Amino acid sequence: xxxxxxxxxxxxxxxxxxxxxxxxxxxxxxxxxxxxxxxxxxxxxxxxxxxxxxxxxxxxxxxxxxxxxxxxxxxxxxxxxxxxxxxxxxxxxxxxxxxxxxxxxxxxxxxxxxxxxxxxxxxxxxxxxxxxxxxxxxxxxxxxxxxxxxxxxxxxxxxxxxxxxxxxxxxxxxxxxxxxxxxxxxxxxxxxxxxxxxxxxxxxxxxxxxxxxxxxxxxxxxxxxxxxxxxxxxxxxxxxxxxxxxxxxxxxxxxxxxxxxxxxxxxxxxxxxxxxxxxxxxxxxxxxxxxxxxxxxxxxxxxxxxxxxxxxxxxxxxxxxxxxxxxxxxxxxxxxxxxxxxxxxxxxxxxxxxxxxxxxxxxxxxxxxxxxxxxxxxxxxxxxxxxxxxxxxxxxxxxxxxxxxxxxxxxxxxxxxxxxxxxxxxxxxxxxxxxxxxxxxxxxxxxxxxxxxxxxxxxx
Amino acid sequence: xxxxxxxxxxxxxxxxxxxxxxxxxxxxxxxxxxxxxxxxxxxxxxxxxxxxxxxxxxxxxxxxxxxxxxxxxxxxxxxxxxxxxxxxxxxxxxxxxxxxxxxxxxxxxxxxxxxxxxxxxxxxxxxxxxxxxxxxxxxxxxxxxxxxxxxxxxxxxxxxxxxxxxxxxxxxxxxxxxxxxxxxxxxxxxxxxxxxxxxxxxxxxxxxxxxxxxxxxxxxxxxxxxxxxxxxxxxxxxxxxxxxxxxxxxxxx
Numbered sequence: 001x002x003x004x005x006x007x008x009x010x011x012x013x014x015x016x017x018x019x020x021x022x023x024x025x026x027x028x029x030x031x032x033x034x035x036x037x038x039x040x041x042x043x044x045x046x047x048x049x050x051x052x053x054x055x056x057x058x059x060x061x062x063x064x065x066x067x068x069x070x071x072x073x074x075x076x077x078x079x080x081x082x083x084x085x086x087x088x089x090x091x092x093x094x095x096x097x098x099x100x101x102x103x104x105x106x107x108x109x110x111x112x113x114x115x116x117x118x119x120x121x122x123x124x125x126x127x128x129x130x131x132x133x134x135x136x137x138x139x140x141x142x143x144x145x146x147x148x149x150x151x152x153x154x155x156x157x158x159x160x161x162x163x164x165x166x167x168x169x170x171x172x173x174x175x176x177x178x179x180x181x182x183x184x185x186x187x188x189x190x191x192x193x194x195x196x197x198x199x200x201x202x203x204x205x206x207x208x209x210x211x212x213x214x215x216x217x218x219x220x221x222x223x224x225x226x227x228x229x230x231x232x233x234x235x236x237x238x239x240x241x242x243x244x245x246x247x248x249x250x251x252x253x254x255x256x257x258x259x260x261x262x263x264x265x266x267x268x269x270x271x272x273x274x275x276x277x278x279x280x281x282x283x284x285x286x287x288x289x290x291x292x293x294x295x296x297x298x299x300x301x302x303x304x305x306x307x308x309x310x311x312x313x314x315x316x317x318x319x320x321x322x323x324x325x326x327x328x329x330x331x332x333x334x335x336x337x338x339x340x341x342x343x344x345x346x347x348x349x350x351x352x353x354x355x356x357x358x359x360x361x362x363x364x365x366x367x368x369x370x371x372x373x374x375x376x377x378x379x380x381x382x383x384x385x386x387x388x389x390x391x392x393x394x395x396x397x398x399x400x401x402x403x404x405x406x407x408x409x410x411x412x413x414x415x416x417x418x419x420x421x422x423x424x425x426x427x428x429x430x431x432x433x434x435x436x437x438x439x440x441x442x443x444x445x446x447x448x449x450x451x452x453x454x455x456x457x458x459x460x
Numbered sequence: 461x462x463x464x465x466x467x468x469x470x471x472x473x474x475x476x477x478x479x480x481x482x483x484x485x486x487x488x489x490x491x492x493x494x495x496x497x498x499x500x501x502x503x504x505x506x507x508x509x510x511x512x513x514x515x516x517x518x519x520x521x522x523x524x525x526x527x528x529x530x531x532x533x534x535x536x537x538x539x540x541x542x543x544x545x546x547x548x549x550x551x552x553x554x555x556x557x558x559x560x561x562x563x564x565x566x567x568x569x570x571x572x573x574x575x576x577x578x579x580x581x582x583x584x585x586x587x588x589x590x591x592x593x594x595x596x597x598x599x600x601x602x603x604x605x606x607x608x609x610x611x612x613x614x615x616x617x618x619x620x621x622x623x624x625x626x627x628x629x630x631x632x633x634x635x636x637x638x639x640x641x642x643x644x645x646x647x648x649x650x651x652x653x654x655x656x657x658x659x660x661x662x663x664x665x666x667x668x669x670x671x672x673x674x675x676x677x678x679x680x681x682x683x684x685x686x687x688x689x690x691x692x693x694x695x696x697x698x699x700x701x702x703x704x705x706x707x708x709x710x711x712x713x
Contacts, residue, residue, distance in 0.1 A: 029538050171475040368504035368627065369569050396479045405629075409482075412488075414487035443487075449481065
């Protein structure tokens with residue numbers, strides 16, 4: 001179907017809903033690379049005007065990837081909750097934006113609405129929202145999840161401790177983990193990206209993490225971020241698996257590029273549920289996403305990268321995850337060129353994830369070929385904290401020595417706790433107090449590594 | 461826990477090059493460590509923006525310089541598609557012949573890496589390839605890995621080895637990878653390549669070790685008449701291709 005808008009007597013025409021969405025998206029390098037970006041700023045504003053006037057119902061009838069050939073589209077359409085949709089069923093995209101920002105629209109209302117919104121509706125409304133709008137609406141939404149501690153409570157912010165090592169050295173990983181725990185990081189998950197896909201290696205890492213957790217009785221969950229099929233095998237071999245990780249994308253074809261499908265995710269979800277390892281909750285899945293993943297698999301079907309990204313959230317929410325995060329600046333400047341684009345995308349991803357009902361976190365990060373630096377990350381972390389993000393990722397000194405990119409530091413998490421009053425998950429905070437890692441004012445002490453020297457394997 | 465043995469940050473820092481045990485002020489990192497980080501970042505950025513200087517390769521043999529369709533470093537970074545295609549004049553400058561292999565020294569995302577490691581690997585490589593018909597050396601500017609496919613096609617080479625600078629990190633901004641592709645075709649998938657990465661002088665793979673691994677791969681590829689993931693099981697040095705790495709490093713797959 002075609003769409004149009006009039007601005008200043010000029011008529012702007014668009015050939016499809018997909019094109020309106022793409023043209024309305026704020027400028028970013030990945031959409032230009034894909035050849036779907038608005039050709040000029042006027043067309044972009046024209047598309048936003050057209051988009052604002054499109055009824056939300058339209059998104060149930062015109063889908064960006066065919067229902068017949070794409071299981072993500074089928075998931076989106078088949079799981080749409082008409083009753084939940086009812087309060088906004090009469091609205092246009094523009095109406096929805098104003099309604100989301102209304103004082104009367106509170107967090108409980110938005111949580112009830114989530115199953116009634118499709119990924120494309122959520123992507124659409126984000127495109128006509130300013131950065132402050134994305135922050136203001138996301139801040140209303142609470143998404144609570146739990147495993148060995150409770151994530152997402154108001155006034156709380158979790159953190160993922162990411163102790164990667166270039167050759168998966170166990171003492172090396174343990175040393176980075178120790179540093180993070182001494183700095184009060186890791187309640188969301190201690191999650192390692194392995195350098196190798198070797199199964200024995202994976203098993204060794206998970207056993208070490210489990211040993212540390214049990215020895216010090218830490219109310220956290222651990223995760224090895226390996227392919228879901230590897231984790232399935234590890235579970236079969238009775239290796240201690242808390243969370244199942246997988247990178248996901250917004251089309252069937254892009255997911256196939258990751259070597260996954262909805263059925264393999266279901267299989268892993270069922271397997272992890274059957275383990276019953278959570279103590280205060282049963283959320284067992286951990287997903288990462290990022291704008292550009294569909295295009296880089298050449299499986300974007302002419303969609304802009306932000307719309308494709310929100311479709312990945314539709315995949316995520318089918319599995320009640322404990323954690324979801326966008327790795328916003330990781331994929332590189334061909335998708336998000338500079339600090340400005342990374343910051344906007346980070347705010348979009350967090351807002352869209354939350355509006356979809358997800359426990360949204362972020363890897364606030366950039367690569368060395370992007371036009372960005374740590375000051376841009378400072379800005380984004382503070383904005384996301386204001387927006388009420390569930391958790392952020394942190395690595396030693398912001399430098400991931402395995403993946404060769406920069407994220408936040410453990411210290412940055414402390415800075416946010418002090419600036420915004422956001423505390424760690426209650427169960428983890430109690431542990432920090434019991435271990436005397438924080439003082440009466442809630443500040444992290446200068447702790448000696450000897451407190452936890454038993455974490456470091458000595459037989460290497 | 462009272463049975464813990466004493467341990468120092470110095471002892472832990474010997475276990476990893478991660479920035480652990482950083483001195484603090486308040487919640488944050490002490491100034492000296494912050495400035496050291498900024499220095500490392502600027503060095504990595506410098507590696508990305510530096511152009512490949514052929515005079516610094518110190519090569520005795522003649523070479524052919526080519527460039528991709530990306531006109532400058534900025535366009536190169538933004539448009540990976542252009543970095544995979546030869547400019548028109550470059551395409552015409554390549555001699556056609558009967559070659560088994562063409563070696564390409566390519567800037568990639570760290571021209572410094574290609575400059576430092578490329579000639580060393582090449583020097584170690586040549587004696588290992590007795591009897592191979594080796595094409596004239598090509599030096600490629602603003603190149604992605606797949607540019608080698610077009611270079612090999614133009615030159616009539618059965619195999620291309622791209623010696624290309626990797627995405628720089630803060631701990632090492634001068635790391636090079638080798639991508640070996642047998643029967644290269646324009647538009648082929650990265651799964652048809654074999655890669656040897658982390659070739660650098662800060663504790664990485666040495667030029668000699670890399671050359672030995674590459675020679676093994678080349679001989680296997682010639683015997684079987686293919687390269688890529690199907691050669692993977694037989695060596696422990698093969699890692700993911702550049703594009704797969706960028707896409708899915710965080711997924712570990």
